[in-house]
Amino acid sequence: MSTTTVAAPQSYRVPLIATAAIVLGALLVGMVFEANTGLLMIVGGLLGMVLYHAAFGFTSAWRVFITERRGRGLRAQMVMLAIAVVLFFPALGAGTLFGT
Numbered sequence: 001m002s003t004t005t006v007a008a009p010q011s012y013r014v015p016l017i018a019t020a021a022i023v024l025g026a027l028l029v030g031m032v033f034e035a036n037t038g039l040l041m042i043v044g045g046l047l048g049m050v051l052y053h054a055a056f057g058f059t060s061a062w063r064v065f066i067t068e069r070r071g072r073g074l075r076a077q078m079v080m081l082a083i084a085v086v087l088f089f090p091a092l093g094a095g096t097l098f099g100t
Helices: 013-032 035-053 058-068 072-094
Strands: none
Touching: 013 035, 058 072
8 A cells, every 4th residue: 555645735825915915005005195006016016926936037047048058038038028118118209108
């Protein structure tokens, strides 16, 4: 008879605490400044959490490229930067974004 071990489930406390901190901080920022600023804080914070947990970072992509000769992460970063440039170049050229 063989015995198998089951790994303990990953703790979800840290992401929940981080999400709660982002939401509470966004509420505070939204009350002090504008609601749009609070919403932007939520979007930025959640995107940051996703990128962190996906291990999508500039340093790790370069390290993998140099040590293992795999450029997938670098290509993803270049695509992300190209999309950002294409999206924001018209706003930068006009000098305004959403009337501001």
